[in-house]
Amino acid sequence: MxxxxxxxxxxxxxxxxxxxxxxxxxxxxxxxxxxxxxxxxxxxxxxxxxxxxxxxxxxxxxxxxxxxxxxxxxxxxxxxxxxLSAPPRPEGIRLPRRAAEDLFALLDDTAARLGIDPVRHVFVTDHMNAHVAQRPRWGCVGPLQTCLMIGLPLVHSLSPAQFGAVLAHELAHLAAQRQGWGGVGAHLRAWWVRTIDRAVDRFPWFDAPLERMTQRYCITMLRLARIEEFEADALAASLVGHGLMGDALVEVGLKARFLERDFWPHVDAHGSRRRRPRLRPYRDLALGVQAGFTRTVSEHAVALEEAGGERFALHPSLHQRLSALGVRCRVPEGEVVSAAERYLAPLLPSLAWVFDRAWWRMARENRRQRRNRARYEMVRED
Known part of the structure; x- marks a missing residue:
């Protein structure tokens, strides 16, 4: 584009x-x-x-x-x-307002500045992202309810100011694209895409003709999604500043690359070697990000150059988004306090415990599957 x-x-x-x-x-x-x-x-x-x-x-x-x-x-x-394929329910841990009053105050202030209703349903997930979802109250029909999903790794990876910029970007989607009939239209488009996917799964023999019929539609959906990202960036930058918005985008990209290529591979390797892993990755996530992530520009030059984006990615590339904002690509300076410490400090032990238990169960299931595959290979060789 x-x-x-x-x-x-x-x-x-x-x-x-x-x-x-x-x-x-x-x-x-x-x-x-x-x-x-x-x-x-x-x-x-x-x-x-x-x-x-x-x-x-x-x-x-x-x-x-x-x-x-x-x-x-x-x-x-x-x-x-x-x-009749209802959209998925919000995932993660529901965050009560009284447990994170500062976070909800930030959301209320951002929503007021954007001229939209405040977001009342917030969930914390174990993913490195944040996104806003609207779901009809009664499955496929009914008044649209807005939910905000915030990834715990994301909150650990950003400063409070950068996290505020990310929240402004997410709420900007609501202000610019999901108000009134815009939200209804987005719901109908998502419903049609779910219908296509379920039709392909239910009727495999109809896969090829259905793909030919809907290919142009899906490509246009990708085009729309990328334009929506540019628009949300521009609107959020008008609130928090273009420089801060650009720093937040770079920080998210670099931290996501670090977690994907360095942190989680080491965590998974630890879990695969031990019958009962002692590691608690989500409890130690803040320390892992602080100790493992370096801010030397030379360390990230390759990562910034590689941020070209995939052909069928929903988001534009990092360089395209920074270029649209009119800011240069640079490694932001580190902050002593993370957004997690600023907004979720009392809840961090409980949130980490829930996600760590889920990780232990997944690690145990992965070991069980590897043992079953090994037994199968032994029997097949015999």
Whole structure:
């Protein structure tokens, strides 16, 4: 995507793409609903015809109609299961307001500055990211409820100011793209994509034609997602400053690379060598980030150069986002206090304990699978 396009034209393009994709989603969902209704009507008609044939004393015809009713009923259930795919529930640990009043005060202040309703549902996850999700109250339909998911590794990796910039970026998605009918349109687009995925899983023989039919739609969805990231960056930067927004993006990218390539491989290797791992990675995450991550520019020059982004990534590359903000790519200076210590200090032991237990269970399951594979290989060789 060319960044020579002026921001206003780019964001106007975002509105047109969102409208186009929403209409396409409505058409696709309507077609699935009509097909489901047609099979349901065929089921009822076949049942009625089967009963009429019984009354007419024609058991053979009645049996054929009954068979058709069963097949049509199965098709109705299959299509209904594909269509009625509710979005996933928020994952993570629900964060009560009274347990993190400073964090909610920051969210309330950011929401007020953006002119949106405050976010009342916040969850802490074990991922290195943060994102906002909107889900209908009753599964596929109902008023949209907004949830914010915050990764514990992310909070340990950022300074309070950088974390505030990331939260401003996430809430900017709501302010610019998910207000009113914008949120409904995003829900419909996500519903249609889930329907496509479930249809491919449920009907593998329909994979190739469905992919040809929806390939352009999915590519346009990726294009829309990247424009939305640029727009959220620009809106967040207007609140916190372009320099701080750029520093937050670089810090997230470098810390995510460090955790993925250095921290977690060592943690997983430790867990695979011991029957009962003594390590508690989420309890020691803050120390691991502070002790293992270096801020020498030469150490990260390669990482910054590699941040080119994947072809089908939902987010633009780091260099594209910094270029759009008009800031240079640099390694930010470190802070003594992390966002986790500033906003989640009383909760950190409890949060770490929950995620560490989940990691222990996963490590135990991985060891069990490796033992089973080893036994299988021994038996196969014999």
């Amino acid at each position: 060319s960044l020579s396009v002026r921001p206003r034209r780019l964001f106007a393009l975002r509105f047109r793409l969102a409208r186009q994709l929403t209409l396409g989603a409505l058409a696709g969902l309507g077609a699935f609903a009509a097909l489901t209704a047609a099979f349901a009507a065929l089921t009822l008609h076949a049942l009625g015809s089967s009963w009429a044939a019984i009354n007419a004393g024609d058991p053979v015809v009645s049996g054929l109609w009954s068979l058709l009713a069963v097949l049509a009923g199965l098709a109705t259930c299959a299509l209904g299961g594909v269509l």
